Amino acid sequence: MKKRELGGNGLFFLNKYVVWSICIVGIVLVSMFLFTSFLVFRQYQEAAPKNADYLIVLGARVKGEKPSKSLKNRIKVAANYANSNPNTVVIVSGGKGKGEKISEAECMERELIQLGIQKQRIIKEDQSTNTYQNFIFSKRLLPKGAKIGIVVSNDYHLYRAKKMARKVGLNVYGLPAKTPLKAIPNAYLREPISILKAILLKQM
Numbered sequence: 001m002k003k004r005e006l007g008g009n010g011l012f013f014l015n016k017y018v019v020w021s022i023c024i025v026g027i028v029l030v031s032m033f034l035f036t037s038f039l040v041f042r043q044y045q046e047a048a049p050k051n052a053d054y055l056i057v058l059g060a061r062v063k064g065e066k067p068s069k070s071l072k073n074r075i076k077v078a079a080n081y082a083n084s085n086p087n088t089v090v091i092v093s094g095g096k097g098k099g100e101k102i103s104e105a106e107c108m109e110r111e112l113i114q115l116g117i118q119k120q121r122i123i124k125e126d127q128s129t130n131t132y133q134n135f136i137f138s139k140r141l142l143p144k145g146a147k148i149g150i151v152v153s154n155d156y157h158l159y160r161a162k163k164m165a166r167k168v169g170l171n172v173y174g175l176p177a178k179t180p181l182k183a184i185p186n187a188y189l190r191e192p193i194s195i196l197k198a199i200l201l202k203q204m
Helices: 002-043 069-084 104-114 131-139 155-167 181-200
Strands: 054-058 089-093 122-125 148-154 171-177
Touching: 002 155, 002 171, 002 181, 054 069, 054 131, 054 155, 069 104, 069 148, 069 171, 089 104, 089 131, 104 122, 122 131, 131 155, 148 155, 155 171, 155 181
Parallel strands: 054 089, 054 148, 089 122, 148 171
Antiparallel strands: none
């Protein structure tokens, strides 16, 4: 009889532990999602200046030779700005990743040309493999005398991108592109971890 009671109590405490663990995990996940949502909201409150000296478009996944939905959204936003501000130089930044037949920079250049941006206005940076490198390598390609820049990325990523750009000495504003609906859950939960990692690595 005592063994049964102990077994029952043990099971009770185990179930209680599981319930509390699930609650804590749930609270953490919701907090991460809300934190990223707040950062996204802030990106749409900032107005990008007209006639910036340069525009850096950050790369994202390329499927073979075609841009992913996330990258396509970035390209469209960049093209709209560039077409409205003809003196702005466009830097497309991103190397060639696994499963990509061409670099992200090459893909973006092709798409921008199709959207009416002249090839001579585009500078390719095709060696970077992460966001921090995007800015380190792009900075070397800036036009002489360039002072004010704009960074284009998906809205969830833009806060970290701007912080990294400013860390390497670039005076930039953000221009957000929509995050594809199916990518939101993963992106919004992952971004707080990426921000923490960047802080620990002193990249922002």
